[in-house]
Amino acid sequence: MSKMSFRKAYYIIICLVFFGCQEEVYVEKIYEKPEIVKEAVSDFLSPEESMKTFYLPEGYEVELVASEPMIDEPVTIAWDGNGRMYVAEMNTYMQDVNGSGTNNAISRIKLLEDTDGDGKMDKSTVFIDSLMLPRMILPLENELIVNETYSYDLWSYKDTNNDGVADKKERVYYNENRRGGNLEHQQSGLVWNLDNWVYTTYNPIRFKFTGGKVVVDSLDNMPSGQWGLTQDDMGIMYYSSAGSENPAYGFQQPAVYGNFNPEGRLSKDFVQPWPIVGTPDVQGGLKKLREDGTLNHFTGVAGQEIFRGHRLPPSTYGDLFIPEPVGRLIRRAKVKIEDGKKVLYNAYDEAEFMASTDLNFRPIQAKTGPDGALYIVDMYRGIIQESNWTKEGSFLRPVIVRKGLDKNIGKGRIYRIVYKGITPDEKPNLLDKKSSELVSYLAHPNGWYRNTAQKLIILRNDKSVVSELKKLASDNSAVNGNLFKEDRDLGLERVHALWTLDGLGMSDKEFIKARFNDKDERVRLTAIRLSENFIKAGDTTMYADLEQFIDDPSIEVVNQLALSLRYGKDNTSTTLLNRIKEKYGSHEIISHSTIESLKKDDYKLAALKKHIADRSIRDKERILRGYESYKQLCVTCHGENLKGVLLEDGSLVAPTLIGSPRVTGDRVTLSKILINGLIGPVDGKDYGIMMPLKDNSDGYIADVLSYIRALNNKNAVGNGQVRDARKQSEGREDYWTLKELEE
Structure with missing residues (x-):
């Protein structure tokens, strides 16, 4: 970075630049960028020493909330209504370069308390022991909902004698299927949304906790996401994916309406991070590094958070904070609405909100705290990539060994970011x-x-x-x-x-219709969404009142009308949608919502069924199962159209599967690729590593390959062919290369 370009970001006028505010304008002074250390040492630092390596804009400070030995390998946090913090630990994650013992069920969830109110945790108990890599936690009133890796199940844990240890366990959601694949490509989140449904990443379902029961609802084409899920004030959720190196997507509309990611949602060069330390351990290799050795593209994005606290400068409210553990930094993004489209901008010019020169700083989650501050979960360790990416032959393995990163395990820190002159709130007592x-x-x-x-x-x-x-x-x-x-x-x-009335089942039609005239567009928008309850039930009397919103001055309100009308079964809804289409035909956001709503079903699934109409019943069932599995996993890199996810620079995350000679060729060889993964050039281009899927069943692999081959007009793959591939690959731990397979 030149000094000239950095000086442009020396002062940033957040409110005025992005929102044209008339209120008090905060002027932030960004830190002087240090000299980049291309080859930093990987030695462990104490929390106090590590904090000295942090760079933040002037006025912001980092305080230590908890660290080892109180916590060990933390991955996610959540607070109950009285401000007690639950911390999920993955105590077996990458304890050496081979990932030995990863699947031993010895991980824990800790319960931390701040008994003296100084903001630092001073009491810790093991709330739940002997878990298989816990990945999702949701505190309810007097219980904690937990999901473990390789499982879809949700378990309720209660502490009935108030000793800080769970003594009652009950399964509240059961799915007989085992979640296959490696632990990085599985669900996260368990976010209680504004609409009172609980959402996760990957899985096209959502949950509602009501009347002591769990209600499950299936969704079509919802965003996928990887590690991290957050929501803004209106319940719009923000997803990210390390697999496709995508720092933010799925945030144009509520997830219930499907996945929509228009071009331009990320501003120019948004995907370029600005670390202050060399990044030797990037899975993508040298092509992911600048000349100074720093990461040139987001890769490990995880644990993002829309900050909705009140104890930092007001200009931070509603900003998206994106941890990048590979780059040892946290991006602060401004969310700007441009003619109805949400667009993300880096809050700083060629700089980040938070950056460190400590190679073990691994921020994997940001959270808004009950005290109004911003919390950061730092897994604080050497290796941050799962063992599928560190095998013999990978780019990472020799780097890890050379830097000694495999030795750095068993620690973890939780910080909170505060601002000079602004005191965080005391802990809450909502449960009482x-x-x-x-x-x-x-x-x-x-x-x-x-x-x-x-x-x-x-x-x-x-x-x-x-x-x-x-x-x-x-x-x-x-x-x-x-x-x-x-x-x-x-x-x-x-x-x-x-929304609280709706959650109590007390939204009546006339009351909702009366809210259509509210002066605040957010209330009008909410009333339209709540009218869906009556539209779905076949009530046609709502349309006369909804019609007025076609001319609403708010683009967001008109767009919500288009989204909600998709649930109408009466011809009137189609008429209104066509009127919206006629008036806003050239509007990027509204026209998309109108077109999708006019389809009124999973048109992709319908098109697939039509495409395979001549196949046998058995093959149809296999292909349709493969379609669902593909949407949960493969879509992250290969895209919805199977042609590869397109990066901002025009390159692809993964090669196209349409017309691929591997896909259309020998089915046993194709199965081998899924079983052991693939490394090395594909059609003259290096895409990095395709992870192995050997932990999945033969049926799962056959289903996915059958779906992919069906879109290439080829016959299905059977379990027997996958078994043959396993037998021929028996004893092999390394990835395949195309050269080996061809030989």
Whole structure:
């Protein structure tokens, strides 16, 4: 980076530049970029020493919340309503370069408490022991929902005697299938969304915890995602994928309406990170490095968070923070709406919000805390890539051995980022409050409080607050008696009141229709979404009132109308959609929503069924199973159209599967590629490593290959051919190369 270009980012006027605010403008002074150390040492540093390697904009400070030996290999955190922190640990993750013992069920979930209120955890108990790499946690009212690696199941754990250790375990969701593949390509999240559904990455289903039961709903074409899931104030979720080196996608619309990623959602050069230390251990090899040895493209993106706290400068609210553990940095992205399209911009010019020169700094999750600060989970270790990428013949293995990264295990840190002059809040006590008291917290300036209060009211199913919620949703302009008089966002409070009523099953038609005239576009948009309950039930009386939104001054409201009308079974919904199409035919976002809504079903699945109509029943079943599996895993790199995910520079993450001689050729050889993976050039280009899928069943591999071959108009793959491939590959641990397979 030239000094000239860096000076352009020396001061950044966040509010004015991005939003044209008339309010107080925060001017941030970015750190002086240090001299890049191309070959940094990999020695372990104490938390205090490591914190000295952090670079942040002026005014921001890092405080240590917890570290080893209190925690070990932390991967995700969550707070209960009283601010106690659950920490999931993957204690067997990459304990050597071969990943030995990864699948031993000895991982834990810790329960941490800050007993003296100084912001640092001082009490720790092992809440759950002997787990298989726990990856998702969701605190409810008096229980913790947990998912482990290689499983779809959800388990409820309760501590009935208040000693900090779970003593009651119950499975609340069961799926007989085992989740195959390596641990990096599995679900994460378990996010309680504004719409009261709980979402994860990868799996096209969502959950609702209501009446002591778990309701499961299937979704079509929802975003996939990898490690990390977050939501903004309106419940729009942001996904990322390390596999396709995609730092952010799926955030144009609620996930329930499908995956939509228009071009230009990432500003020019957004995918270029700006580390301050050389990055020798990047899976993609030298092509992923600049001349100074730093990472030139996002690769390990994980654990992103829309910051919705109130104890940092107001300009940070609503920003997307994206950890990049391979680059040892955290990106801060501004979310700007341009004619209805959300576009992400780096908040700084050729610099990052947070960067470190410590090679063991591995930020894998950012979280908005109950205290209003920004929390960072640092796995603090040498190897951050799973063993499929570190085998003999990989680019990473000799780098790991040379730098001694395989020796750096068994530690972990949790930090919080604060700002000079702004004191974080004290810990909450929402679990001890009545539902009537929780209603006031729907106006809290911290999104964590608003979502947690809404969640607790719904879990209690307390109908005694319905009258108060309806008053809030109708007219909450009065502030008498409210706890948050000065900081209330009245429109957002009404949005939460509406969704809380819906979660209690108390959204009636006339009440929702009355909200159509709200002056706040977010409330109108929410009312349109809630009208779907009646549209789906075949109620045609809503259309006369919905029609007005075709001319709404808000592009977001018009777009929501197009999205919601897809559930209408009456011809009137089609008529309204065609009117929207006629008026907004050239509008990128609305036209897409209108076209998709006019299809009103999974058109891709319908097209596939038509394509394989002449096949045998057995082959049809196999291909359709393969279609579902492909959407959950392969789509990350090979794309929905099987032609490879396109990067911003025009290159592909993975080779096309359409017309590929490997796909259309010998089925046993093709099966070998999935079993052991592939390394080396493909058709003259090096795509890195294709991971092995040997842990999956023969049927799973045959199904996926049958789907891929069906789109190439080739016959299906059978279990026997996969078994033959396994037998011929018996004892082999390395990836295949095309040269070997051809020989």
